[in-house]
Amino acid sequence: MKTAPEGVKGYRRLIPSLTALVDFEAVARLSSFTLAAAELGVTQAAVSRQIRFLEDTLGVRLFYRLHRSIQLTSEGEQLYQVISDSMRRIAGTFDRLSMGSLEQEVVLASTAAFSHFRVLPQLSALQKAQPHLRLRLITQMFTADLRHNEVDLAVRYGNGKWGDGTATFLFGEEVFPVCSPAWLAAHQTPATLEELAQLPLIESDATSEGWMGWEGWFQAAGFRAPRLNYVLRCSLYTDAIQAVLLGQGVVLGWRRLVDALLDAGQLVRVTAATVKVQDAYFAVVPHGRSGSPATEHLIEWLRGAPIWTD
Known part of the structure; x- marks a missing residue:
């Protein structure tokens, strides 16, 4: 012995x-x-x-x-x-031993907009590259303390300084007005920011620190509009984008979220004016949870880097 x-x-x-x-x-x-x-x-x-x-x-x-x-x-x-x-x-x-398999579940928290526009469209690519990884998506409208949630990884937009986890930079962001091709074809393209402010604008509520609305965007672009022509306000950015796709007006396009829609021709830019924001997207691993290989692979995939297999 x-x-x-x-x-x-x-x-x-x-x-x-x-x-x-x-x-x-x-x-x-x-x-x-x-x-x-x-x-x-x-x-x-x-x-x-x-x-x-x-x-x-x-x-x-x-x-x-x-x-x-x-x-x-x-x-x-x-x-x-x-x-x-x-x-x-x-x-x-x-859990893995009791299931008798090599499957690895990763719980990913993000806003509905990020999961809808950036995660779900590319999910098949992730499953092909990491066949043993099982993703569980949790939608958070606002930033929640990671210590009180069963989350392996959270995607946050902000300055990267949070007290409940370790943040890894994913990518920056820029914001510009977008609309549907049909709407732009039926209306005159604005020549100035003043003309843009008079167009039917669609707003979405802020769901995270640093989220920019129309008023903040115009100020950052160097124009203080006396009055904005809001025709619709949505609590979710996904609803605002859907309204624009249906030809209801103009919305602020966050490039990292609407890139696929722009590439597919479902959305178009209204003007060349753009605002590059200081905040960015980060992958946050909660304190007390070291990043597993599955989590690290997911971070690389979210960043857009090539994904490898074991």
Whole structure:
């Protein structure tokens, strides 16, 4: 029988309670003792005892107990990053072994516009290049804390500085007016930004930091319009694009989202005027989850680089 080398501690001595670690992960992820207890099927008092035992064992405080909420301390953040990543790896291995296959599921979060215009049209290419990868898409209208979601990777638009994950630059962006070919053929092409402001404009609500509307676009282009001719406002960019495809007016085209529609001739540019924005698209891996090979392949695919197979 093999024995541990002298002076080397076994895991049971270094990690006195796996139950406490499981409880800690749930509390940290949900930011709630009550929700963690409900998920684990135990009482809140039992969860509190496990967390207190863990804090006493480590000799550090893991949570700040506030009036109506809790918050991880810096030590708690360090422990959560390791525990979350480790548990996810264990769960993923269990899942693959129990399924009896080599399939790898990656949960990708993005806005509806990004998944609709950029991910879904190229999904067959991804499946061909990575036949074992199974993609699960989650739509987020607004930026959500990745620690509280079962997400492997999120696509975000912004400055790349977020506290809940590690961001990898994908690509920049520029914005310009677009419409349907039929609409442009039936109307006179605007010669100036002032004429453009009088056209029937379609607006979509901001769903992320840095999202630019018509008013901001005109200001960035050097023109302050006294009044804009809005004919339709949509909460989703996908609806705004659909309205334009049906010949309802003019919308701001985000190049990385409408490139395929422009190439197919379904959309055309109204003018040559364009605004290059400072923000960009980033792939964000949540803290506590190291990027798996499947995740890294997905990031390269999102960036547009060649995808390789194992």
